[in-house]
Amino acid sequence: QILIIDFGSQYTQLIARRVRELNVYCEIHPYNNLPEMTDDIKGVIFSGSPHSVREADAPQIDQNLYRKNLPLLGVCYGAQYLAYQNGGEVLPSEIREYGRAKLTSVDANCPLMKDIPLNSQVWMSHGDTIASLPDAFEVIASTESVNVAAYRIKGEETYAIQFHPEVTHSIDGKRILENFIVDICGCAQNWTPDAFVDSTVAQLKEQLGEDRVILGLSGGVDSSVAAMLLHKAIGENLYCIFVDNGLLRKDEFESVLDSYKHMGLNVKGVNASSKFYAELEGLTDPEAKRKAIGKVFVDVFDEESKLVENAKWLGQGTIYPDVIESVSVKGPSATIKSHHNVGGLPDYMTLKVVEPLRTLFKDEVRRVGRSMNMDPNILNRHPFPGPGLGIRILGDITADKVRILQEVDHIFINGLKEHGLYEQVWQAGAMLLPVQSVGVMGDERTYEKVVALRAVTSVDGMTADWAHLPYEFLQEVSNQIINRVKGVNRVVYDISSKPPATIEWE
Numbered sequence: 001q002i003l004i005i006d007f008g009s010q011y012t013q014l015i016a017r018r019v020r021e022l023n024v025y026c027e028i029h030p031y032n033n034l035p036e037m038t039d040d041i042k043g044v045i046f047s048g049s050p051h052s053v054r055e056a057d058a059p060q061i062d063q064n065l066y067r068k069n070l071p072l073l074g075v076c077y078g079a080q081y082l083a084y085q086n087g088g089e090v091l092p093s094e095i096r097e098y099g100r101a102k103l104t105s106v107d108a109n110c111p112l113m114k115d116i117p118l119n120s121q122v123w124m125s126h127g128d129t130i131a132s133l134p135d136a137f138e139v140i141a142s143t144e145s146v147n148v149a150a151y152r153i154k155g156e157e158t159y160a161i162q163f164h165p166e167v168t169h170s171i172d173g174k175r176i177l178e179n180f181i182v183d184i185c186g187c188a189q190n191w192t193p194d195a196f197v198d199s200t201v202a203q204l205k206e207q208l209g210e211d212r213v214i215l216g217l218s219g220g221v222d223s224s225v226a227a228m229l230l231h232k233a234i235g236e237n238l239y240c241i242f243v244d245n246g247l248l249r250k251d252e253f254e255s256v257l258d259s260y261k262h263m264g265l266n267v268k269g270v271n272a273s274s275k276f277y278a279e280l281e282g283l284t285d286p287e288a289k290r291k292a293i294g295k296v297f298v299d300v301f302d303e304e305s306k307l308v309e310n311a312k313w314l315g316q317g318t319i320y321p322d323v324i325e326s327v328s329v330k331g332p333s334a335t336i337k338s339h340h341n342v343g344g345l346p347d348y349m350t351l352k353v354v355e356p357l358r359t360l361f362k363d364e365v366r367r368v369g370r371s372m373n374m375d376p377n378i379l380n381r382h383p384f385p386g387p388g389l390g391i392r393i394l395g396d397i398t399a400d401k402v403r404i405l406q407e408v409d410h411i412f413i414n415g416l417k418e419h420g421l422y423e424q425v426w427q428a429g430a431m432l433l434p435v436q437s438v439g440v441m442g443d444e445r446t447y448e449k450v451v452a453l454r455a456v457t458s459v460d461g462m463t464a465d466w467a468h469l470p471y472e473f474l475q476e477v478s479n480q481i482i483n484r485v486k487g488v489n490r491v492v493y494d495i496s497s498k499p500p501a502t503i504e505w506e
């Protein structure tokens with residue numbers, strides 16, 4: 001594997017993604033909390049950082065831990081750090097070095113630069129520049145304005161690049177990473193979804209033996225794939241619980257439960273809708289609603305798990321981005337956060353936690369699911385919030401309002417699927433507004449509810465843009481909703497981006 005040392009750059013996770021796309025396993029560790037060295041680490045990458053090497057509190061590391069023992073690649077801050085620590089000069093850039101640049105010279109004999117053409121576009125993003133290099137260092141690539149765009153240290157396998165090979169704007173960036181990882185470090189490209197399934201299942205068998213595991217399924221990708229891996233490892237000793245909180249999509253409980261059973265999972269569906277509705281009665285504040293939903297979930301889950309005698313473990317679908325938070329400026333305390341799907345679990349549940357996906361990114365979770373032949377309907381599903389329709393019904397929640405919103409949502413989502421638009425948007429849903437408006441149907445005046453449709457494009461949900469759905473499609477969906485859903489006489493489409501709006505309305 002490759003060890004990535006994080007100095008806090010926003011791009012560190014992207015380096016990891018690129019390494020894994022080359023079918024090589026890698027892990028990110030913060031510079032101030034380094035892992036034990038093991039024989040399977042074949043090379044090290046120093047990431048970028050929002051800091052300048054010239055700052056008094058710039059992130060520091062003992063470079064001799066790795067240098068000369070293993071191939072080492074410094075990226076951006078990593079490059080400046082290695083140069084600066086060894087007597088090179090790093091100064092504030094006189095001209096802005098952000099954005100696209102072209103390589104005007106490349107050392108074709110350097111293994112890092114193998115097959116990288118002249119004029120290859122690279123992506124720069126740095127405020128400091130390497131003004132001069134120490135003696136044993138030699139330049140292996142330059143751009144028009146940056147002489148030291150890449151360098152190596154003579155007599156050792158240490159390389160550094162000023163630009164960002166991990167972003168797609170660096171056209172040959174992936175090739176540079178491949179040169180480092182495959183040619184220089186000698187990593188075998190055998191970390192595939194199939195290999196992950198085999199090794200994880202073997203590991204889980206060893207870790208869990210005959211123990212019983214409880215897992216809460218949500219219908220989403222992560223918990224489903226985690227369950228499938230555990231199922232392969234321990235079969236009937238995995239007890240899955242799928243709670244109907246009365247806030248799921250139309251027919252979702254039955255259809256998802258059905259596909260879980262087809263997958264061979266030992267799953268119990270628990271219809272607890274009335275408990276959720278009772279706790280939610282009269283609540284209008286979004287946070288109060290979230291808390292109420294979280295509380296009932298914990299109660300129901302706790303009650304159900306007590307029925308599984310002798311359970312030792314709690315399975316969770318935690319994924320890699322939940323585990324590593326870039327150290328950024330916050331320091332090591334921000335590196336790990338515990339993750340619970342809905343509201344957290346009570347302290348008195350003394351189960352040990354098993355998280356088979358904790359090293360995977362979301363797209364890797366899907367690939368692993370595909371390699372286990374899981375239902376594409378589950379794998380390609382849009383994200384759906386834990387509190388479900390509870391935060392899409394603005395104001396208080398009643399069973400009646402849930403039924404109306406389920407119908408509206410069903411027409412919208414089915415429409416997206418039928419028009420081949422579902423996969424083009426990242427998330428979609430409908431909001432029931434606490435507003436009535438006047439309409440006219442036939443000869444009659446109506447005074448009924450307004451719904452808002454929301455569809456967004458996004459990469460990770462942190463930022464999002466409203467999806468530019470075709471007008472004809474919106475028109476068709478609006479007609480269907482107003483004609484078929486009793487109680488709704490007006491449909492609007494949300495054209496706000498995040499930020500400043502959020503994806504959900506509550």
Ligand code: XMP
Pocket residue numbers: 290341383384385386387427461462498501502503504505506
């Ligand atoms: P916002 O509305 O903050 O949503 O832009 C970003 C993503 O998070 C989901 N979301 C939630 N998921 N519990 C969840 O499990 C919640 O309370 C919650 N609130 C928002 C939202 O659906 C979107 O994908």
